[in-house]
Amino acid sequence: MKFSNWMLTAGIVLLFLILGLAVFGPVLAPFPPDYQDNIIYLQTDNGRELFISPIAPNPPYYLGTDPWGYDILSLMLHGLKYSLLTTLLVSLFRVLCALGIVMSGGGKFHTSRMWGGLNAIPQFVIIYFILYSLNFNSPLPQNILTAIQWTLMTAFGVPALVPSVASSVRKLQQQEFVTAATAIGAGPLRRFFVHIMPHLWERLSLLFSRETVAVLSLVGQLGIFNIFIGGTSFTPYPLLYNSKTNEWAGLLGQYRTYISGGTWWIGLFPLIGFMILLSAFYLTSRGLQKKIHQTYHSISHI
Amino acid sequence: MIRTSVSLLLVIAVFILVASGPSLIRMESNEIHLHPEALFQSLAEMGDRAVNGTLMKYQAGRAYHKLNETLPVYFMISLRYILFSALLSLLIGVSLAFLTSFRQGRLITSVIEFLHIIPDFVLAFFLQIMVIAITQATGYRIARIAHMSEASPAYTLPIAVMTIVATVLIIRGVHGYLEEVKSQDYMRFAIAKGLSKPRLISTHLLVPILYKLRGDLHGLLSLLIGNLFIIERIFNIPGVTNFLFHNAFQKISTSLIDGNIQFVTQLHVALSGLLSIVVIYWLLYGLISLILTLVIRWRE
Numbered sequence: 001m002k003f004s005n006w007m008l009t010a011g012i013v014l015l016f017l018i019l020g021l022a023v024f025g026p027v028l029a030p031f032p033p034d035y036q037d038n039i040i041y042l043q044t045d046n047g048r049e050l051f052i053s054p055i056a057p058n059p060p061y062y063l064g065t066d067p068w069g070y071d072i073l074s075l076m077l078h079g080l081k082y083s084l085l086t087t088l089l090v091s092l093f094r095v096l097c098a099l100g101i102v103m104s105g106g107g108k109f110h111t112s113r114m115w116g117g118l119n120a121i122p123q124f125v126i127i128y129f130i131l132y133s134l135n136f137n138s139p140l141p142q143n144i145l146t147a148i149q150w151t152l153m154t155a156f157g158v159p160a161l162v163p164s165v166a167s168s169v170r171k172l173q174q175q176e177f178v179t180a181a182t183a184i185g186a187g188p189l190r191r192f193f194v195h196i197m198p199h200l201w202e203r204l205s206l207l208f209s210r211e212t213v214a215v216l217s218l219v220g221q222l223g224i225f226n227i228f229i230g231g232t233s234f235t236p237y238p239l240l241y242n243s244k245t246n247e248w249a250g251l252l253g254q255y256r257t258y259i260s261g262g263t264w265w266i267g268l269f270p271l272i273g274f275m276i277l278l279s280a281f282y283l284t285s286r287g288l289q290k291k292i293h294q295t296y297h298s299i300s301h302i
Numbered sequence: 303m304i305r306t307s308v309s310l311l312l313v314i315a316v317f318i319l320v321a322s323g324p325s326l327i328r329m330e331s332n333e334i335h336l337h338p339e340a341l342f343q344s345l346a347e348m349g350d351r352a353v354n355g356t357l358m359k360y361q362a363g364r365a366y367h368k369l370n371e372t373l374p375v376y377f378m379i380s381l382r383y384i385l386f387s388a389l390l391s392l393l394i395g396v397s398l399a400f401l402t403s404f405r406q407g408r409l410i411t412s413v414i415e416f417l418h419i420i421p422d423f424v425l426a427f428f429l430q431i432m433v434i435a436i437t438q439a440t441g442y443r444i445a446r447i448a449h450m451s452e453a454s455p456a457y458t459l460p461i462a463v464m465t466i467v468a469t470v471l472i473i474r475g476v477h478g479y480l481e482e483v484k485s486q487d488y489m490r491f492a493i494a495k496g497l498s499k500p501r502l503i504s505t506h507l508l509v510p511i512l513y514k515l516r517g518d519l520h521g522l523l524s525l526l527i528g529n530l531f532i533i534e535r536i537f538n539i540p541g542v543t544n545f546l547f548h549n550a551f552q553k554i555s556t557s558l559i560d561g562n563i564q565f566v567t568q569l570h571v572a573l574s575g576l577l578s579i580v581v582i583y584w585l586l587y588g589l590i591s592l593i594l595t596l597v598i599r600w601r602e
Binding site: 126130132267275286 | 320323329420421427431434527528531532535551576580
């Protein structure tokens, strides 16, 4: 790893820190996720004062509390693992599914231009429509609902990846060393694992890292429309949508209206957290891209 | 023509399927149930509406409205936002990309790379925070933040968000193409012939870049339409996407026992909303392709 590729270094370091927080977050969190404190006495410069939630950032509520008295730092520490797991697994499934489709001979179809009509409707809208009746106050177990959400997010991401994977695989399949391997009797599995995969690895990891950014954005977009990973608890009076897992995009979605208000901390900290998470994935992706570009780029004449 | 009609029918079929999603997949006694018959019921209901003349009528909360009266208004609002942002981002994007492509490593490139990592909704939140902070610090309101209660939507921030996101995509795309075009042999040939830099840029670089941009228009428009959904949601703009989300499905009651939600689907509303978005997409596609083609013809 060269020093010039600071993005890759920073991205990986940040990702490891986030991974540590995700694993140890529930232990580090000052309160359990269902701990609620609406009215508390806090020691301030003016002595003992009575506070009513939402409480501004102050020990022991380092990031403040929301209007119902939940500690935002604790919610974030408990929810991080869902954000991280969703991003990593959905991206991995997308790349693996695309690779599976290409290797099984798919991905040769051409899309008609009129299908551009379907392009016009973003992925998250279609996922929203499918999840509409399942996500709000869902009686489904959380893991089943999450699996359905992951499957949908994977399924809608794969078609965009297939052409990219297909072109890389086809290029490799036309290489002489693959032809030579075929000539000396290597089977399809051996050709794939021994001759193609070592060259494809770099490209796939780049695609994977790009997908992480895309998946996190998709989770965020769904969050804006109150579709939260792990389910949304909904109450009509007062109209509230809350994330059941406290996943970060969900927190951002449920607190989004507070961002520009007087109780800024409620929305701002999930927003900053989400940005840090996104930056970690982005830096890794850009770093990887730079590393690959430095190896294979052509030289400009002007 | 036949192929186009068939594709159009297929797109409508997919939309009907998508719009019926909440009726097709339902929760009943804690299990997921598929109701394929709901699709035909919705279609039959739409047929009934067509026969008895209520196809244009829809329910929004407790009120009833007419599609032919409200939808064009929503449509024009959305079109205004997206068209303005698309044209603005093309103009700024291509110009900035050319200006910055010969001075790589400058501040602007870093700014663009930074902006690229920010999704539209995060950018919208940050701009809101920034505007409020500036207003609080200086007392001068640089943009209006629209709230639910306000009748007229805000313009500056939504258009700024859409334009920034699209501009960043264009600049990054054009930078990539420029790298590709600059390393072509015909560029070396043109330089060897002694052509001036402005000439090189305005024909040898600009024309292939505009061709590439025209080829990539679907990507740009998909991004802009995705933005439109988010922007209308965050800034409470009464456009087509808000019309779709507010009226296509309506939660009518919540069970006090298990919290299960009952809702109604208005397929004709969902379908007209989705198709309006497709119309916006193709209108933009046609218009921007035309503009790019005219510029290419002029410079070739």
